[in-house]
Amino acid sequence: MSLSVDIRLERGSLVLDAQFEVAAGETVALLGPNGAGKTSCLLAIAGLLRIDCGRIELSGVVLDAGPSGPFVRPADRHTGVVFQDHLLFTRLSVVENVAYGMRSRGKPRRSSLDAAAAWLDRVGIPRTHHQSLPGELSGGQAQRVALARALATSPRLLLLDEPLAAVDASARLELRRELREHLATFEGPRVVVVHAIADALALADRIVVLEQGRVVQDGTIRELVHQPKTRFVADLVGLNCFLGVCRDSVVSLADVRFTVASPAEGDVVVTVHPRAVSLFRERPIGSPRNIWQAPIVAIEPTLHRIRVQLGGPLPIVAEVTQASVHDLDLRQGREVWVAVKATEVGVSPR
Amino acid sequence: MKSSRDIPVSLHAAAILAGAFFLLPLVGLCWRTPWGRVLGYVAGPEIRDALWLSLQCSLAAALFSLVLGLPLAVWLAFGSSRFHSVVRVLVTLPMVLPPVVGGVAMLLAYGRNGIVGAPVERWLGIALPFTREGVILAEAYVAMPFFVLTVEGGLRSLDRRFGDAAATLGASPWRVFRTVTLPMITPSLRAGLLVAWARALGEFGATITFAGNLGGETRTMPLAVYVALETDTDAAIVLSLLLVAVSGGILFSLRKQWFPGR
Secondary structure (H helix, E strand, O other): OOEEEEEEEEEOOEEEEEEEEEOOOOEEEEEOOOOOOHHHHHHHHHOOOOOOEEEEEEOOEEEEOOOOOOEOOHHHOOEEEEOOOOOOOOOOOHHHHHHHHHHHOOOOHHHHHHHHHHHHHHOOOOHHHOOOOHHHOOHHHHHHHHHHHHHOOOOOEEEEEOOOOOOOHHHHHHHHHHHHHHHHHOOOOEEEEEOOHHHHHHHOOEEEEEEOOEEEEEEOHHHHHHOOOOHHHHHHHOOEEEEEEEEOOEEEEOOEEEEOOOOOOEEEEEEEOHHHEEEEOOOOOOOOOOEEEEEEEEEEEOOOOEEEEEOOOOOEEEEEOHHHHHHOOOOOOOEEEEEEOHHHEEEEEO | OOOHHHOOHHHHHHHHHHHHHHHHHHHHHHHHOOHHHHHHHHHOHHHHHHHHHHHHHHHHHHHHHHHHHHHHHHHHHOOOOHHHHHHHHHHHHHHHOOHHHHHHHHHHHHOOOOOOHHHHHHHHOOOOOOOHHHHHHHHHHHHHHHHHHHHHHHHHOOOOHHHHHHHHOOOOHHHHHHHHHHHHOHHHHHHHHHHHHHHHHOOOHHHHHHOOOOOOOOOOHHHHHHHHHHHOHHHHHHHHHHHHHHHHHHHHHHHHHHOOOO
């Protein structure tokens, strides 16, 4: 059972033209900036948005092949969908919400409610909340109920739209761990729209990055970190990322010329890990390459290190220790020398 | 939370003026009411019949609006073709048309010589004009647009994604409508029924034109007021007061259910 997606559709200003595959038992994260078409992708797979052309197939069965092709109604697709704001039915109790899908498929009321209660137990909703209305739940609880409602119909395919967005930060990590366990026990293909790279890392086997309706990168998190193909991906993984032109191991980036250890020629994407950027008060002696002077624009502490943003010809971020901030007396506005080793510069063709 | 203190004084004055505009006719009515003879009038068979007939027919007209108007409202809310806008104009027309004109048009359609009325009477032996059913039809003609437009508004402001969620759970369109759409539009259903009923209760022009003015058969309260005004002014005043009391009483008793939180 695998999902094959080739979606082309226009919706307002969005022109979606995305192709990717999801194997059974695999979790693919859809990642991208706002308005990139992630949710539209999910809606099209669920059958809630018709495609203009292309083809959506689930284990060989065509679900949608454009206006003139076959189309399987959403009700007949057996797709479990967890919507971003959950869309729990406000006038039904929690347990009735979870039973709704089974009731819709003709299962008797009593056994549907029993099965729904069992699902709620599995996702960790206490029995005292089974008869509550969705409005009385916290964000994390509503998320668990929405997941139970989607799984209770025994779907062939699982789609989750930003499952962690409506949850406050304190509950997020715990919920993410639970979500990963539930995803792991689900046998069909799973697609998760996420906003943060950390969520993608935690939940997905593979990441499909959408930008302006197109798939700009499709690979494992390793591949994304080592070879981010766009600025957005690089920003996501926390790297410095520049576009430049490479000739004979020298990349021209604005006014700075970078010597690199790469055979690439032509238009390239250059990435530099912030930790590979060194800062000096005086011009360092020795290796003379990839050195320039720049003012400090901002200094911001992160969890373990300090991120120093530099201005000048090449805006770059350096990550240093608290000790070196103190030793070098780094402060905003001060001019420092910036150095990057050629071997620490990643270069990939555009 | 905004309080009435945030409103400028000049607006206050204008609002009081507007309130007085509605209050003064009621004061005038109470002022001229022959209070000593009210009970005598109300106990009389003519007023009792008219009141009973009015309540029956207006409720039936509201129910008629619900049964026929709901499908129409759904159809209008979920479509946007040219045909839809033509039908919407057609439905809205009775709201702006003088009801007498509506009554004339109804006579030409459903009357004994009307394009529909004549064959119906010939084959089924049913004649609508000058009957109770005629009253209900005339009232519904004028009242149903209020119901349809109110419910259509409710349907349009509905978050359709809840229906989408139900569909992904395997619900058929009919089940989505029954279990998701209908419960979500109950406030506008209630409001629509209320305005339709109120409009039907006060209907005059279409009723007198299409159903006539037969005492005990088609003479509703507004018609009785009109008749009494020409013969016995005091009776007209008592009837009017009664109509005000009945409508106002029902509105007041339902205010919590129909307009919660206000």
